Amino acid sequence: MLITLIILVLAAIFFMNGKIRSDLVALCALILLLVFQILTPEEALSGFSNPIVIMMIGLFVVGGAIFQTGLAKMISNKMLKLAGKSELRLFILLMAVTSAIGAFVSNTGTVALLLPIAVSLAASFHMNPSRLLMPIAFASSMGGMMTLIGTPPNLVIQNTLTEAGFQPLEFFSFLPVGLICVGVGTLVLIPLSKYFLSKTGTKEKQRGYKNKSLNDLAAEYQLGDHLFRMHVAPHSPLIGKTAAEADIRNRYDLNILEIRRITVPQSRFFKTISQRTAPNTVLLPDDLLYVMGDFDKVQHFAETYRLELLDTHMPEERSAINRNSLDFYDIGIAEIVLMPTSGLINRTIGESGFRDKYHVNILGIRRKREYILNNLKGEKMHSGDVLLVQGSWNAIGHLSQENSDWVVLGQPLNEAAKVTLDYKAPLAGVIMLLMIMAMVFDFIPIAPVTAIMIAAVLMVLTGCFRNVEAAYKTINWESIVLIAAMLPMSMALEKTGVSEYISNSLVSGLGVYGPIVLLAGIYFTTSLLTMFISNTATAVLLAPIALQSAIQIGTSPYPFLFAVTVGASMCFASPFSTPPNALVMPAGQYTFMDYIKVGLPLQILIGIVMILTLPLLFPF
Incomplete structure (x- = not known):
């Protein structure tokens, strides 16, 4: 005792x-x-x-x-x-x-x-x-x-x-x-x-680089001012081709930031669109292309391939998410700064091989106080240049492991974790309500601990988290x-x-x-x-x-x-x-x-x- x-x-x-x-x-x-x-x-x-x-x-x-x-x-x-x-x-x-x-x-x-x-x-x-x-x-x-x-x-x-x-x-x-x-x-x-x-x-003291939010980066590089949406019409010559086969970047000096595709039509509770960035994605009817570049070149590209150029203020009626700006569910953006010893110094963006090696696009360059957003393909990179890159979150995560040529600024994966998967909110609400009902009503033959375990697993299986690791991090x-x-x-x-x-x-x-x-x-x-x-x-x-x-x-x-x-x-x-x-x-x-x-x-x-x-x- x-x-x-x-x-x-x-x-x-x-x-x-x-x-x-x-x-x-x-x-x-x-x-x-x-x-x-x-x-x-x-x-x-x-x-x-x-x-x-x-x-x-x-x-x-x-x-x-x-x-x-x-x-x-x-x-x-x-x-x-x-x-x-x-x-x-x-x-x-x-x-x-x-x-x-x-x-x-x-x-x-x-x-x-x-x-x-x-x-x-x-x-x-x-x-x-x-x-x-x-x-x-x-x-x-x-x-x-x-x-x-x-x-x-x-x-x-x-x-x-x-x-x-x-x-x-x-x-x-x-x-x-x-x-x-x-x-x-x-x-x-x-x-x-x-x-x-x-x-x-x-509050944690800020040291060194101040971590910018994804919206901060998009606003800083004025992505919205150069962003256009195109609908792939049923009779477009692009159907069945990939972005790489169409050679859109070289022929039109345009970047396809993402391809949005309906995967489960008319569903409130499951993901209704997918975001794709890979240049080998085969284009299908009703795909939505998010394209970045000069308006004249965008218009020429749309006329050539019979694409419907959507007004940037028009809601995406074909999409489950009505936004006229970039969403960061599956893809994201981040800044990297080139080191003085980098092997990329004095090489052009086109020669860098970022797209082929690391599966990311370079959307812009910040050089001191100057922002270079157009005609990037032939632009040579300098020591200290800050590159705005875009790709899947996995691809951006891999960039952090390459620390000899560049340093990834901020914590982009932490910023990705802050992006809410709002298209899953109805599903999460239903799971939560079912869990509460099982805990409240005695006629449901499920113990409270069982109901909670089922709800937790369902939240993961139905995609309410970006991945399983994200679920573990909440514990x-x-x-x-x-x-x-x-x-x-x-x-x-x-x-x-x-x-x-x-x-x-x-x-x-x-x-x-x-x-x-x-x-x-x-x-x-x-x-x-x-x-x-x-x-x-x-x-x-x-x-x-x-x-x-x-x-x-x-x-x-x-x-x-x-x-x-x-x-x-x-x-x-x-x-x-x-x-x-x-x-x-x-x-x-x-x-x-x-x-x-x-x-x-x-x-x-x-x-x-x-x-x-x-x-x-x-x-x-």
């Missing part, structure tokens, strides 16, 4: 200190429990197979897909209209929406779904996301108090009551308690989050390891008798002072234990003790059992007390002390309010 307490205290000290990563502290605590044989290897590693941990992994992927497809941005735009220009209204609206969803969906799932939306909202308001992320984690737990299924401790006390022969609780018996928690929590978090969280996190392994390593701590506390000793000692010593004092003792004992072990385990441990304590002093057990479930659920002073707290920790760049500064006052205030109101809602 003593060794377990020492390990727990040391872990808490290092968590609060913050100089060592929280996941590493959790792993060290787990190893010590193994070394001292308090836990067996099977027990120590059980956290990594716990359904909560698997759910968190799946929800990271689902949340990433919601962000990647632009669905988060669409939902946040709707909320922005309701919020207007008021940060306060936005904060209250987000708290209300999170609480409402949390009443029916697991708090972990609620936060994972709303996290990308909150980040988008913060960006729109030019706020630090940390101002919103911790509050929505807390709001999801508060909302869970409003229904029987909102949080596992509610089901625990329901089971305790029915087994003891008392009248079971109804689905919305928890609603008054939940509404009070949400109301008090929102009022308290408005000043606390503004004072303690607005400045949390540090924050620090949070996963933190929760998985700390879950066995509750097993160690129960196994060594620490939990039972603390709860029995505190509760039995307060019974003689009356029901209010006993209620306070049960509440804060539960609240204290939940900081170190899971809220479900705490509720299972203390629910029967609270029941017997109430029976012994001759009062109704209902307020005491509600004290257990509220105390177990309203734990905000620790990042690992609940999965939502851990889920927002990396995204908000929070430290352990941030939870102490914001969560501890909130936890204490809600406790005081509950001790005063529970006897009014459920009389002794």
Whole structure:
């Protein structure tokens, strides 16, 4: 027992200190429990197979897909209209929406779904996301108090009551308690989050080259001013030929930036166009060509091959995406600077072999303050020239490996990751709704963890991510390891008798002072234990003790059992007390002390309010 307490205290000290990563502290605590044989290897590693941990992994992927497809941005735009220009209204609206969803969906799932939306909202308001992320984690737990299924401790006390022969609780018996928690929590978090969280996190210092967005590059090189769209008519001589066979670049001094092709007509949920850049792509009827060059040459090319030159302001009615500018779904642009030792110096663009060797086009040259955009084929390259290249993202990625002749500026692949695949937003929305339905409705015979795993895999298989690697990158392994390593701590506390000793000692010593004092003792004992072990385990441990304590002093057990479930659920002073707290920790760049500064006052205030109101809602 003593060794377990020492390990727990040391872990808490290092968590609060913050100089060592929280996941590493959790792993060290787990190893010590193994070394001292308090836990067996099977027990120590059980956290990594716990359904909560698997759910968190799946929800990271689902949340990433919601962000990647632009669905988060669409939902946040709707909320922005309701919020207007008021940060306060936005904060209250987000708290209300999170609480409402949390009443029916697991708090972990609620936060994972709303996290990308909150980040988008913060960006729109030019706020630090940390101002919103911790509050929505807390709001999801508060909302869970409003229904029987909102949080596992509610089901625990329901089971305790029915087994003891008392009248079971109804689905919305928890609603008054939940509404009070949400109301008090929102009022308290408005000043606390503004004072303690607005400045949390540090911005990365810009060093050297400032990374330009893809739209910045397109605007800088005026790509839109020289971009024309052509429709390949059914009787065009180009049909059946490739761009290379037509020798368009040499004969007309034009660049075909991309070929757009309908792949699944009239489909809302699957990708309806493909972007192709390869010069050996065989042209088909109804293809759309994006061509860059002088208008006179473009017009001559269109007349020669009987192509329909589309006005740049005309929507692409044949395409699933109505835009008159470049899209960067499958293809992109980047800048490379030529090194003084490059073998390309004094060679022309035509001689460089960029298209044949690296499968990219050169769209322009930036030489000091001059931009060269036309007649590039015969232009000689100089040391220090910055070339704007265009091709598939894989091809641009390969350019980064060739660092002898040039250096790729910025982080183009990171910029590519920011491009939302908005044509997939309806599909991502359907998958998300089906996942929520499976988690909410009992008649669907699928466990919540199974529903989340299915949703995560579907997001990948249906192309809501650019590739599988992008899906893996959405998982924050620090949070996963933190929760998985700390879950066995509750097993160690129960196994060594620490939990039972603390709860029995505190509760039995307060019974003689009356029901209010006993209620306070049960509440804060539960609240204290939940900081170190899971809220479900705490509720299972203390629910029967609270029941017997109430029976012994001759009062109704209902307020005491509600004290257990509220105390177990309203734990905000620790990042690992609940999965939502851990889920927002990396995204908000929070430290352990941030939870102490914001969560501890909130936890204490809600406790005081509950001790005063529970006897009014459920009389002794």
